Amino acid sequence: MSSYFIEKSNQNDKPLITVVGIMGKQGLSVARTLLESKQFRVRGITRRANSAEAVELIKQGAELINVPLDLGHKAQFVAAFLGSYGVFMVTPSIAPPHTHEMELGKELADAAVEAGVKHILFSSLENVDRITKGEKFAPHFTDKALVEEYIRTLPIVSSFIYMAFFYTNLMEFYTPYLKDGQFVFPIYLPKDFRAPFVDPLTATGPAVLEIFTNPAEYAGKSLPVIGEFISPQEMVDAFVKVTGKEAVYSSAFTREDFLRHFPGFASNESLINEVLGMAAYAVEFGYFQKDKDLSWSRKINPGTLNWEQFLRTTGWQGEKISY
Numbered sequence: 001m002s003s004y005f006i007e008k009s010n011q012n013d014k015p016l017i018t019v020v021g022i023m024g025k026q027g028l029s030v031a032r033t034l035l036e037s038k039q040f041r042v043r044g045i046t047r048r049a050n051s052a053e054a055v056e057l058i059k060q061g062a063e064l065i066n067v068p069l070d071l072g073h074k075a076q077f078v079a080a081f082l083g084s085y086g087v088f089m090v091t092p093s094i095a096p097p098h099t100h101e102m103e104l105g106k107e108l109a110d111a112a113v114e115a116g117v118k119h120i121l122f123s124s125l126e127n128v129d130r131i132t133k134g135e136k137f138a139p140h141f142t143d144k145a146l147v148e149e150y151i152r153t154l155p156i157v158s159s160f161i162y163m164a165f166f167y168t169n170l171m172e173f174y175t176p177y178l179k180d181g182q183f184v185f186p187i188y189l190p191k192d193f194r195a196p197f198v199d200p201l202t203a204t205g206p207a208v209l210e211i212f213t214n215p216a217e218y219a220g221k222s223l224p225v226i227g228e229f230i231s232p233q234e235m236v237d238a239f240v241k242v243t244g245k246e247a248v249y250s251s252a253f254t255r256e257d258f259l260r261h262f263p264g265f266a267s268n269e270s271l272i273n274e275v276l277g278m279a280a281y282a283v284e285f286g287y288f289q290k291d292k293d294l295s296w297s298r299k300i301n302p303g304t305l306n307w308e309q310f311l312r313t314t315g316w317q318g319e320k321i322s323y
């Protein structure tokens with residue numbers, strides 16, 4: 001497929017991209033960007049094809065198919081992928097002790113090949129197990145890397161994006177709370193450690209559009225998607241500046257601190273180990289390895305939001321948000 005083909009084609013001939021997890025943060029961003037580009041048709045799989053957000057997507061031109069993003073649905077994945085030029089593929093967050101992320105990734109990839117899809121774009125991450133020689137426990141990274149390795153063996157063009165930590169984690173999972181009139185931000189990273197963060201809802205789509213529009217350029221590539229490298233203290237400072245509210249950082253980096261802030265995790269030892277393992281990996285080994293191009297996503301999408309711009313555009317005031 002060339003951009004010439006895309007420009008010349010009429011509505012029905014536009015290449016079809018099927019988005020796995022279309023109602024998730026990455027999926028919504030991809031669907032909206034591809035539809036706005038008017039270069040692709042969009043199909044998506046979800047269990048929530050009747051939700052208000054789904055109806056909105058359908059109005060914008062997406063076709064939604066009811067399939068759960070879970071094991072044992074390969075025939076439905078194949079049917080959903082039929083006729084697609086490309087598949088944008090995510091695996092969902094799977095909390096331990098469940099461990100089927102790799103198996104699900106393989107099932108989706110096999111289904112794409114069986115359906116005759118030309119290009120898989122998978123949202124992958126680094127192989128923490130290999131990089132740390134088994135020292136750090138972050139299966140939701142390593143399992144994605146293993147899915148990526150598997151996809152690379154299949155007879156299909158493949159490309160990979162590696163999302164930075166989501167800004168939305170602070171809204172959705174590690175939400176600040178009010179204490180003595182000020183917001184306390186319990187963050188799973190050390191106060192002054194600059195880590196890569198990104199807004200999945202606006203940054204994923206442009207990266208995916210760029211790759212699907214230039215498949216030859218990006219075949220076989222693994223590309224980070226980053227908003228900015230920022231420390232927890234800088235995130236809190238920006239929150240104070242933008243909202244005018246008082247706020248402080250509080251460490252959730254050590255096991256003791258993490259459990260003090262999130263006692264609800266105490267019942268799931270593997271999940272604690274996974275969150276702490278991921279954070280320790282990022283601090284000691286770097287979230288992205290040295291072979292990755294850290295400037296690519298901001299070069300192809302100069303409008304990528306940094307944290308302060310994200311706070312201004314969302315108007316977030318510190319409340320818990322569910323996506």
Ligand SMILES: NC(=O)c1ccc[n+]([C@@H]2O[C@H](COP(=O)([O-])OP(=O)(O)OC[C@H]3O[C@@H](n4cnc5c(N)ncnc54)[C@H](OP(=O)(O)O)[C@@H]3O)[C@@H](O)[C@H]2O)c1
Pocket residue numbers: 021022023024025026027045046047048067068069070090091092093094125140163164165166169200323
């Ligand atoms: N948080 C971070 O900082 C970060 C950074 C990098 C990568 N990631 C990775 O990003 C992925 C999540 O991406 P996202 O936030 O875009 O997606 P998401 O919102 O977590 O999930 C995407 C879709 O997966 C489906 N889903 C989730 N759990 C399911 C289940 N148990 N059974 C069936 N379907 C399920 C849901 O589909 P329905 O529409 O059917 O409900 C949901 O819309 C995870 O793999 C995570 O490891 C996260």
